[in-house]
Amino acid sequence: xxxxxxxxxxxxxxxxxxxxxxxxxxxxxxxxxxxxxxxxxxxxxxxxxxxxxxxxxxxxxxxxxxxxxxxxxxxxxxxxxxxxxxxxxxxxxxxxxxxxxxxxxxxxxxxxxxxxxxxxxxxxxxxxxxxxxxxxxxxxxxxxxxxxxxxxxxxxxxxxxxxxxxxxxxxxxxxxxxxxxxxxxxxxxxxxxxxxxxxxxxxxxxxxxxxxxxxxxxxxxxxxxxxxxxxxxxxxxxxxxxxxxxxxxxxxxxxxxxxxxxxxxxxxxxxxxxxxxxxxxxxxxxxxxxxxxxxxxxxxxxxxxxxxxxxxxxxxxxxxxxxxxxxxxxxxxxxxxxxxxxxxxxxxxxxxxxxxxxxxxxxxxxxxxxxxxxxxxxxxxxxxxxxxxxxxxxxxxxxxxxxxxxxxxxxxxxxxxxxxxxxxxxxxxxxxxxxxxxxxxxxxxxxxxxxxxxxxxxxxxxxxxxxxxxxxxxxxxxxxxxxxxxxxxxxxxxxxxxxxxxxxxxxxxxxxxxxxxxxxxxxxxxxxxxxxxxxxxxxxxxxxxxxxxxxxxxxxxxxxxxxxx
Numbered sequence: 001x002x003x004x005x006x007x008x009x010x011x012x013x014x015x016x017x018x019x020x021x022x023x024x025x026x027x028x029x030x031x032x033x034x035x036x037x038x039x040x041x042x043x044x045x046x047x048x049x050x051x052x053x054x055x056x057x058x059x060x061x062x063x064x065x066x067x068x069x070x071x072x073x074x075x076x077x078x079x080x081x082x083x084x085x086x087x088x089x090x091x092x093x094x095x096x097x098x099x100x101x102x103x104x105x106x107x108x109x110x111x112x113x114x115x116x117x118x119x120x121x122x123x124x125x126x127x128x129x130x131x132x133x134x135x136x137x138x139x140x141x142x143x144x145x146x147x148x149x150x151x152x153x154x155x156x157x158x159x160x161x162x163x164x165x166x167x168x169x170x171x172x173x174x175x176x177x178x179x180x181x182x183x184x185x186x187x188x189x190x191x192x193x194x195x196x197x198x199x200x201x202x203x204x205x206x207x208x209x210x211x212x213x214x215x216x217x218x219x220x221x222x223x224x225x226x227x228x229x230x231x232x233x234x235x236x237x238x239x240x241x242x243x244x245x246x247x248x249x250x251x252x253x254x255x256x257x258x259x260x261x262x263x264x265x266x267x268x269x270x271x272x273x274x275x276x277x278x279x280x281x282x283x284x285x286x287x288x289x290x291x292x293x294x295x296x297x298x299x300x301x302x303x304x305x306x307x308x309x310x311x312x313x314x315x316x317x318x319x320x321x322x323x324x325x326x327x328x329x330x331x332x333x334x335x336x337x338x339x340x341x342x343x344x345x346x347x348x349x350x351x352x353x354x355x356x357x358x359x360x361x362x363x364x365x366x367x368x369x370x371x372x373x374x375x376x377x378x379x380x381x382x383x384x385x386x387x388x389x390x391x392x393x394x395x396x397x398x399x400x401x402x403x404x405x406x407x408x409x410x411x412x413x414x415x416x417x418x419x420x421x422x423x424x425x426x427x428x429x430x431x432x433x434x435x436x437x438x439x440x441x442x443x444x445x446x447x448x449x450x451x452x453x454x455x456x457x458x459x460x461x462x463x464x465x466x467x468x469x470x471x472x473x474x475x476x477x478x479x480x481x482x483x484x485x486x487x488x489x490x491x492x493x494x495x496x497x498x499x500x501x502x503x504x505x506x507x508x509x510x511x512x513x514x515x516x517x518x519x520x521x522x523x524x525x526x527x528x529x530x531x532x533x534x535x536x537x538x539x540x541x542x543x544x545x546x547x548x549x550x551x552x553x554x555x556x557x558x559x560x561x562x563x564x565x
Contacts, residue, residue, distance in 0.1 A: 047157025048079030218245030
């Protein structure tokens, strides 16, 4: 798939020339969402790029970016790329030690930081690493050889001399599609993260391929709340939306997303499965608190199929209210980063909210496959994008090849050679299968597959997704590798967390699931956990994937008790 632009800055400047004073970004300032036009965006990007060149940033230098989602994230990112440098995004939830590892590994000497609060993580690193910092929010004027305020740098760009301006134009003209634009450190569940090198071609080919299968235009808008440090939001919720001329509004924070949805009324939405799971949980809680009549109406409505003569009534009484919570204008939603349960997809579809699940990895920039509005299959992650090849290896591993595959791991040729074979196929580490029609279904992670002591192979994600589809189970981890049977650590829903019959209620759910499973897959024992998995406790990655090893170590006593005889 050949994109219409060679580089990301070319794309932004071309769109700004075409769209001018139309809205590109929206952010809440002093309690009101304010528009940032395409002209304003490109002006800030150009001025910031000039200042970075004046500061001594060279082509392919690595520049860190530690910030929440906000317009300044885009200003900094695009300014870095326009200067020919490489953006290294960093999750705000990481510890100072994790931030230091990324900056050291990437050999970055300049870092954008959003707030004085985050500066407290960075200050110890400044002297240690000779690190220069650009601060988005400055409670007082900052100046000196080591700290700048973003507004000052943008202002300095206005007064840049002719040599600096000539250098910027030269860098923009000489940038190539194969140039690295970002090193994204994978939020792995074990060990140190690896730096994935992605190029202009990687991102722009992915954007162009997505545009072929999703009917999104400059009339569309989205609300950005997934971390921009993650490749899913970076491409699908940011670069892609800008590439079609749409607008991006930024949520204030994760807690305000429900309110911001009502304010922005987006037409498309990108989210991880946990977002849809939480929304479903809130719906179930509301139903449980409702009158007997309203509960009956709800349960009747969810049994009514779309297209049925009674669907209009069910929609009016129940589903229209759910859509209103999402702003009321959504055409469809996109889900990625983790498996979405089939039951959840079907529930939202009945409610008039189509969730299109896709699949990809950081190393594939990211989208490999996606369901389409006119061609989807619940339980699958869709069809390969145009220009993307997918095949299944003999051991069931999913392989992919095409312009979306990364350039490699930064300073790690051994890991690169292990991931990309001599024929250019990237080995995803995921297990799956392709239907005769070409739909891809993910069954598990290759390294997460459980092999019981009896030699039987069990896919834990299948069991976990089945468990989490029940409203009484918020989260879970299935255990059983090299064990005689399968067990589970279960986080109960808040509604039953302190209920005296919680264990009995969960057991009933597990018994029903076990009836559908082979004997070696059945969950023989389980333990209810007193609190949900969290980022703060190190049990989740920034994209809310469970770190199995961390959870297994933390609850080792509980796990052993389930196998003690």
